[in-house]
Amino acid sequence: MHNSKIIAAKEFRTAYKDKVFIMIVLLFLLMSIASVYIGSTTKNAELKAYQDIVSVIQSEGGALPAAPEIFPLAILKNIITYITMIGAVLAIFLGFDSFSSERENGTLKLLLSKPVYRDQLITGKLLGAGVIIGGILIVTLLFNLTLFIVTTGLLPGVNEILRLVIFFFLAFVYMMSFYIVTLYVSIRTQDRTSGFLIMMVLWVFISFVIPQLADTQKNFAYALNSIASTVTQIPSDTALSKTIEYFSPAVQFSNVSGDLLQTVSATATTSVASVLGKNLPALLDLFFPGILFLILSYTRVQREDAI
Amino acid sequence: MKPIRTILKKEISDAVRNKLFLVILGMLLVLTIVSVVLGAFQVKANLDAYNQSVSFLKSLGKTDFPAAPNLNPLASSKNFVNYIGLLGALMAIILGNAAIVKEKRNGTLKLILSRQIFRDKYLNGKILGNLTLLFSISMFTFVISLASVAFISTVSLTLDDITRMLAFFIMSFLYMSVFLILGVLLAVAIPNGNKALLVTVIIWLIFSFILPQIGDTMDMDNQLPGGFFSAMGMNKADTQKVLDNFKFYETARDSIEQMSPTKHYERASFALLNVKPGFETNTTLQILSIKWIDLLGLLAPIIVLWLITYVIFLKRENIYQE
Amino acid sequence: MLITKDLTKKYQDFTAVDHLNLKVNDGAIFGFLGHNGAGKTTTLSMLTTLILPTTGTATIDGYDIVKDNLQVRNLLGYLPENVMLYGDLTARENLQFFGKLANVKDIDRNIEEVLSLLNFTKWTDKKVKTFSKGMRQRIGIAQAILHKPKILFLDEPTSGLDPQGTKEIRDILLQINKDWGTTIFMNTHLLSEVTKICTDIGIISHGKLLVSESIANLTANFKEEKSLEEIYFKIEGGGINA
Numbered sequence: 001m002h003n004s005k006i007i008a009a010k011e012f013r014t015a016y017k018d019k020v021f022i023m024i025v026l027l028f029l030l031m032s033i034a035s036v037y038i039g040s041t042t043k044n045a046e047l048k049a050y051q052d053i054v055s056v057i058q059s060e061g062g063a064l065p066a067a068p069e070i071f072p073l074a075i076l077k078n079i080i081t082y083i084t085m086i087g088a089v090l091a092i093f094l095g096f097d098s099f100s101s102e103r104e105n106g107t108l109k110l111l112l113s114k115p116v117y118r119d120q121l122i123t124g125k126l127l128g129a130g131v132i133i134g135g136i137l138i139v140t141l142l143f144n145l146t147l148f149i150v151t152t153g154l155l156p157g158v159n160e161i162l163r164l165v166i167f168f169f170l171a172f173v174y175m176m177s178f179y180i181v182t183l184y185v186s187i188r189t190q191d192r193t194s195g196f197l198i199m200m201v202l203w204v205f206i207s208f209v210i211p212q213l214a215d216t217q218k219n220f221a222y223a224l225n226s227i228a229s230t231v232t233q234i235p236s237d238t239a240l241s242k243t244i245e246y247f248s249p250a251v252q253f254s255n256v257s258g259d260l261l262q263t264v265s266a267t268a269t270t271s272v273a274s275v276l277g278k279n280l281p282a283l284l285d286l287f288f289p290g291i292l293f294l295i296l297s298y299t300r301v302q303r304e305d306a307i
Numbered sequence: 308m309k310p311i312r313t314i315l316k317k318e319i320s321d322a323v324r325n326k327l328f329l330v331i332l333g334m335l336l337v338l339t340i341v342s343v344v345l346g347a348f349q350v351k352a353n354l355d356a357y358n359q360s361v362s363f364l365k366s367l368g369k370t371d372f373p374a375a376p377n378l379n380p381l382a383s384s385k386n387f388v389n390y391i392g393l394l395g396a397l398m399a400i401i402l403g404n405a406a407i408v409k410e411k412r413n414g415t416l417k418l419i420l421s422r423q424i425f426r427d428k429y430l431n432g433k434i435l436g437n438l439t440l441l442f443s444i445s446m447f448t449f450v451i452s453l454a455s456v457a458f459i460s461t462v463s464l465t466l467d468d469i470t471r472m473l474a475f476f477i478m479s480f481l482y483m484s485v486f487l488i489l490g491v492l493l494a495v496a497i498p499n500g501n502k503a504l505l506v507t508v509i510i511w512l513i514f515s516f517i518l519p520q521i522g523d524t525m526d527m528d529n530q531l532p533g534g535f536f537s538a539m540g541m542n543k544a545d546t547q548k549v550l551d552n553f554k555f556y557e558t559a560r561d562s563i564e565q566m567s568p569t570k571h572y573e574r575a576s577f578a579l580l581n582v583k584p585g586f587e588t589n590t591t592l593q594i595l596s597i598k599w600i601d602l603l604g605l606l607a608p609i610i611v612l613w614l615i616t617y618v619i620f621l622k623r624e625n626i627y628q629e
Numbered sequence: 630m631l632i633t634k635d636l637t638k639k640y641q642d643f644t645a646v647d648h649l650n651l652k653v654n655d656g657a658i659f660g661f662l663g664h665n666g667a668g669k670t671t672t673l674s675m676l677t678t679l680i681l682p683t684t685g686t687a688t689i690d691g692y693d694i695v696k697d698n699l700q701v702r703n704l705l706g707y708l709p710e711n712v713m714l715y716g717d718l719t720a721r722e723n724l725q726f727f728g729k730l731a732n733v734k735d736i737d738r739n740i741e742e743v744l745s746l747l748n749f750t751k752w753t754d755k756k757v758k759t760f761s762k763g764m765r766q767r768i769g770i771a772q773a774i775l776h777k778p779k780i781l782f783l784d785e786p787t788s789g790l791d792p793q794g795t796k797e798i799r800d801i802l803l804q805i806n807k808d809w810g811t812t813i814f815m816n817t818h819l820l821s822e823v824t825k826i827c828t829d830i831g832i833i834s835h836g837k838l839l840v841s842e843s844i845a846n847l848t849a850n851f852k853e854e855k856s857l858e859e860i861y862f863k864i865e866g867g868g869i870n871a
Contacts, residue, residue: 115703
């Protein structure tokens, strides 16, 4: 553990000296802050629009539409998108050369000729990344909590704080999964550029292409249904699109997080345990890739040609 | 002209040997074909379903048939917009970055520049070679899409449908070109090729994801599932009335979106492909003249970036250093 | 200090190192000579426990390189070829990192000591990526000797250095050999290096050891050849033919 901590400390130190990495961290923080701000002003605009509508309708003497339901945590909902997008890229930037650059710089040979076990090297890198990613998320959480209190004027209750903390924990798992897969790719690839690009392609697939394929499939089933009343909706088609979605942890993360952050009124007021229970398969899907690639990384690094 | 052609040819043969480029191209093509074919089948299914219900009604002796659905065969290519926005842009970035970085790494940039060739011809050859490649890819997907829509959906296409589709694929080409040249520019401007690639990707993220995302967030209608205004039971005129009260807000949103080439590409494409309603009766040229600002939004960055690349490439003395 | 017995490394049907039998005495400076691809680096990788031998054994100070690899790593210092180190970290940060991993006690005092030995104190807090190749190589040696190893392995320590840099490295090696009694095992393809500092020499070709002698014995055995260079080519040429 001692060696792993030394390596973790080094990872941390090199990361914050890397200008490109700092750039993307700042981008992430800025975006999440801006998103809360924009989210709350949009909500305010909506409320104002509602009041305008009410006054128009009142003057005409019509029936009033129901007020839009606004749950406080939903203000933070854009963070979900930023974590699935920029959060994942941030993890990729952190991990893509974590192993291959040690190899290219010759430091891998130096490390392994010291009394250090190879698994300690991986553990050290994971610890370092965990501290960095965790740190960024905690800063985001605190900042957003403050902004939330300031813009809504509400003090979040226990239930809300619990939802928020679990959401950030899942965000941590999601980003670490990306880091772990990237680390594995970095062990496997000879040069860092191709490792990075492989991960970017994977990222595009997980975050965009697979969700889109699932969507297309859903629409396909729906279109058959809507045009001709003689054709009924085929349940296997939505089942298929659900299956496609299981290939994307990003979709699962968004679904669980959407429930946690009260964007869906059905789950907005239920207990946290029931939200998690409902999303159990999604949670498993979220944890699975990280664990799988963690094991793969630990085994792969033992091989001689890993050097 | 001859040296340009030599370099142009070499660029293409280099790209064809670049594994990662081939992988992305392969995925792009597979996705395109899958989505176009699925889309074409959907159009066909809709057509069949309509015909079926018509004959069903006929057998019941009815004479008033429901109106024929708007089949819109062009929209089969709709998903391609997103694939190009993502994979196409990434592919172009890789091509642009590799075009310069590979020569620096192998030390061949020094060799070539010591030959009797002007730097501008060299740069033009490189950019043109890669543009040719992107153009061929766009035209190839155009032909595939056209063929699958025509043969699978069995809907007859008008000449205007075809030119719209062609215009859309040219827009796709322009969109990829923006990122190709951005890739070249940064590889020329930043000595470390790796860093250049990372920075290009970050810029791509900002323009393709973050700016449109901010725009989306600011879209009031987007905040409730199914749309805020329809939830309020409002029609288009009323919506407009409410929106007029938020002019400033809407302008801010619009100008953020204007900064993103991805948004321009999307807007023009959705108009051309009839995904966005309101352009069904326009000809291709009319749409392009309505959407000129989007065309400009793609052409202007190409020209500006190309010029900047030019200036840096001609001026920097240590250009060949990694 | 170092004894290898039939040390062999095979990659599928290619034998990189073939039944190597070597003995390096305490306090020797051993030059391991051979052309590119002869098996020098593979040998070094086995001795520094980076890769496992296919067959055969080796011991360093009585410890087996496979069974007691952790003890072996405590004994040795190693500088691979072309080490870039961590460019974004300063010389001191690099040394602190590698020193901690090598369990160096009183690390900051040791760093000062080694850096003043290497005449490097001026640049201690500069980032390594700003260093010239010769400077980087000196930091590389510094990390290898920080824990005062009994044996120091070097892979082509002077390749790519200018004459001044080469001389500096040579002087450092001679000094730690003299002051600390460190045994030095260096791979090289530069004959001139060997003649200037080595006490013993081994020549390897196509994975096989052709000769392993002290320089004094070698020159005594080849009386007609005027220089070590001629001896080398004679042995090398014979080795290829054999």
